[in-house]
Amino acid sequence: MPKLNNYVLYLMSVSAGLVVANLYYNQPLLHLISVTFKVSESAVSYVALSTQLGYAFGLLFVIPLGDKISNHKILKFDFALMVLALLAAGFSTSLFLLILSSFFIGFTSAIPQLFVPMAAQLSDDKGRGRAIGIVMSGLLIGILGSRIISGFVGELYGWRVMYFAAALMMIALYILLILKLPKISPDYKGSYGNLMSSLWYYFKTEPSLRLATLRGALAFAGLSAFWTTLVFLMEDNFGYGSSATGAFGVFAIFGALAATVVGKLNNRFDKAKIIIVSVIILMGSWVIFMLSGNSIIGLILGVVFVDLGLQALHITNQNIIFSKNRDARNRVNTIYMVGFFIGGALGTAFGALAWEHYKWMGVTLLGLSLTVVMAVVQVVFRKKTI
Structure with missing residues (x-):
C-alpha cells in the first residue's frame, strides 16, 4: 500500500476542490440563465437541482467501484464524460438541454468522494482525522470558491464561458492526477451486483451510519436552500448581481479553513459532543439569517457560522x-454522501418554493426547522451516534 505523504494529500485536497466546484458554478448564474431562456426563478432552480441529483446518482453507482476497480481506471472514464458534459452545458440552446447536461456534470463530479476514503485508507489511526480534514478543506473551499469565480465570470463574460473554462481545467487536472496520484487496486473480487447489494447490508446493520447520513442530509438541505435563494435575495433586496452573490463565498471559506482543526479535534474529543456543538452553531446561523434579510453584515456573519457548523458536523460524521x-470505506461513504446530496437536492427544491411563496422568511424558517429536527434526532439517539 503506498504511503500517504503531504504532496499526495494536498494533491487530493486541491483536486477535490476543483472537481466539486463543477456542481456549484451554476448557483450564482441562475438569474443570468433565467434571463437567457426567459423562464421563472423557480424553473431555473431545476438546473441546480438536476446537478445535485446527478451527483447523488454518481455517488451511488460510481463511488462503490472504488472498493473493486483501480482508481486510475475510474478516473479515465469519469473525466472523459465530465468534460463532454461541461461542454454540452456551455453550448445548451434550451433550459431542458442545460438541465440534462447538468445532471451528467453532477454525475461525473462525484469523483472527489474517492479521495476522502483514500486519504483515510492511506493514513494511520492517529493521522486519519487530519487527513480527512485536509481533503475536506479542499473540497469545501472548492464549493465556496466556485461561487466566487462563477459570479464574476458570469457577470463579465456570460454564464456559458464558465462551463467552457471548467472543461479546460478538468483536462489539465486529469493529466496531473494520472501522472502523480498513487494507483490503488482493491482486493474485492465479487461482482458489481454483489458490491451494490452490500450497500443495503451496511445501511441496515450500522445505526451510526444511518444517523450520520440523516444528520448530513438535514444540514446540507438547509445550506442548499440558502445558497440557491441568496442570488434572488441579493437581486430583490439589495439590487446586486451574480458577482456579489458569489463574493459571499469568500466569507464562507473562513469556516472551511477550520477543517484541519476539526479533524484534529475528532482524534481528541468525544464526537457526540462535537456534533451537539455543530448543531448549536447551525441553529444560531439560521437565527442570524432570519434577522438579516436587509443586512449585508448579518448575512456575512451567518455565512461564516453556517459553513463552520456544517464543516464540523460533516468531518465528524465521516x-x-x-x-x-x-x-x-468507499461503500459506507457512498451511503453517507448519497443521503447528504439527496438532502441538498431537496433543500434546493423546497428552498426555491419557500422563496417563491414566502420570500426570505420562508427560506430561513425552512433552514431553522431542519436544524431543530436534527437536534431532536441527535438527543433522542445520542447513544447510537458512534
Whole structure:
C-alpha cells in the first residue's frame, strides 16, 4: 500500500476542490440563465437541482467501484464524460438541454468522494482525522470558491464561458492526477451486483451510519436552500448581481479553513459532543439569517457560522463512519454522501418554493426547522451516534 505523504494529500485536497466546484458554478448564474431562456426563478432552480441529483446518482453507482476497480481506471472514464458534459452545458440552446447536461456534470463530479476514503485508507489511526480534514478543506473551499469565480465570470463574460473554462481545467487536472496520484487496486473480487447489494447490508446493520447520513442530509438541505435563494435575495433586496452573490463565498471559506482543526479535534474529543456543538452553531446561523434579510453584515456573519457548523458536523460524521468497515470505506461513504446530496437536492427544491411563496422568511424558517429536527434526532439517539 503506498504511503500517504503531504504532496499526495494536498494533491487530493486541491483536486477535490476543483472537481466539486463543477456542481456549484451554476448557483450564482441562475438569474443570468433565467434571463437567457426567459423562464421563472423557480424553473431555473431545476438546473441546480438536476446537478445535485446527478451527483447523488454518481455517488451511488460510481463511488462503490472504488472498493473493486483501480482508481486510475475510474478516473479515465469519469473525466472523459465530465468534460463532454461541461461542454454540452456551455453550448445548451434550451433550459431542458442545460438541465440534462447538468445532471451528467453532477454525475461525473462525484469523483472527489474517492479521495476522502483514500486519504483515510492511506493514513494511520492517529493521522486519519487530519487527513480527512485536509481533503475536506479542499473540497469545501472548492464549493465556496466556485461561487466566487462563477459570479464574476458570469457577470463579465456570460454564464456559458464558465462551463467552457471548467472543461479546460478538468483536462489539465486529469493529466496531473494520472501522472502523480498513487494507483490503488482493491482486493474485492465479487461482482458489481454483489458490491451494490452490500450497500443495503451496511445501511441496515450500522445505526451510526444511518444517523450520520440523516444528520448530513438535514444540514446540507438547509445550506442548499440558502445558497440557491441568496442570488434572488441579493437581486430583490439589495439590487446586486451574480458577482456579489458569489463574493459571499469568500466569507464562507473562513469556516472551511477550520477543517484541519476539526479533524484534529475528532482524534481528541468525544464526537457526540462535537456534533451537539455543530448543531448549536447551525441553529444560531439560521437565527442570524432570519434577522438579516436587509443586512449585508448579518448575512456575512451567518455565512461564516453556517459553513463552520456544517464543516464540523460533516468531518465528524465521516470520521465516525470510516472508523469501522475498513475494507468498505468507499461503500459506507457512498451511503453517507448519497443521503447528504439527496438532502441538498431537496433543500434546493423546497428552498426555491419557500422563496417563491414566502420570500426570505420562508427560506430561513425552512433552514431553522431542519436544524431543530436534527437536534431532536441527535438527543433522542445520542447513544447510537458512534
